[in-house]
Amino acid sequence: MTLVVDGLAARRGGRAIFADLSFAVDAGDALIVTGPNGVGKSTLLRICAGLLPPFEGHVTRPDRVALMAEAAALDPDRTLAQALAFWSKVDGADDPDGRVEDALADVDLAQLARVPVRMLSTGQRRRAAMARVVASGAELWLLDEPANGLDAAAVARLEVLVERHVERGGSAVVATHLPLHLPATQRLVLEGGA
Numbered sequence: 335m336t337l338v339v340d341g342l343a344a345r346r347g348g349r350a351i352f353a354d355l356s357f358a359v360d361a362g363d364a365l366i367v368t369g370p371n372g373v374g375k376s377t378l379l380r381i382c383a384g385l386l387p388p389f390e391g392h393v394t395r396p397d398r399v400a401l402m403a404e405a406a407a408l409d410p411d412r413t414l415a416q417a418l419a420f421w422s423k424v425d426g427a428d429d430p431d432g433r434v435e436d437a438l439a440d441v442d443l444a445q446l447a448r449v450p451v452r453m454l455s456t457g458q459r460r461r462a463a464m465a466r467v468v469a470s471g472a473e474l475w476l477l478d479e480p481a482n483g484l485d486a487a488a489v490a491r492l493e494v495l496v497e498r499h500v501e502r503g504g505s506a507v508v509a510t511h512l513p514l515h516l517p518a519t520q521r522l523v524l525e526g527g528a
């Protein structure tokens with residue numbers, strides 16, 4: 335098992351968000367998480383990433399995890415390739431520059447490699463965030479609304495990237511409002527919300 339979530343409960347701002355959540359995602363599999371606004375999808379992904387402590391329960395995760403959340407944390411004053419290479423090195427990828435080059439091609443941004451991050455459009459930033467995940471070499475991808483702001487061609491590329499990652503023995507948890515064609519055998523519907 336790559337990711338094991340056991341008896342998880344979360345609280346935010348003193349309020350219970352979800353409780354008694356258990357699931358496991360194997361290498362070579364993906365889990366789609368859906369549910370209404372405020373139900374706790376982002377909270378779940380952040381706990382899975384180790385960025386938030388659970389209120390109750392345990393998470394077992396692999397050493398190398400990539401989280402794609404709202405903020406891409408790419409330096410606006412660096413070129414796209416430089417900003418991504420910074421993270422690829424931090425993420426411990428072998429051959430960071432080569433990985434970034436490949437990842438930019440994967441998200442169809444190779445032509446913008448030398449453009450400063452601040453000049454990217456909303457959808458291009460989203461694709462850049464996905465390139466960061468691809469270039470990380472992490473075995474577990476945690477993707478929070480990865481299709482937001484993407485055009486149809488970019489959504490199709492995202493689907494292909496997740497499929498390729500899973501086929502290569504990676505795993506993914508994808509929180510999404512938009513219908514995505516993913517090689518997921520599991521679906522988790524969080525209920526409640528605000």
Ligand SMILES: Nc1ncnc2c1ncn2[C@@H]1O[C@H](COP(=O)(O)OP(=O)(O)OP(=O)(O)O)[C@@H](O)[C@H]1O
Pocket residue numbers: 346347348351369370371372373374375376377378528
């Ligand atoms: N830092 C925080 N402090 C207090 N409450 C928070 C904090 N962050 C999130 N919350 C609350 O926790 C709940 C779950 O938020 P979360 O972002 O996980 O939901 P979500 O399912 O991802 O929502 P959406 O579909 O709108 O992205 C919401 O009610 C939100 O208001």
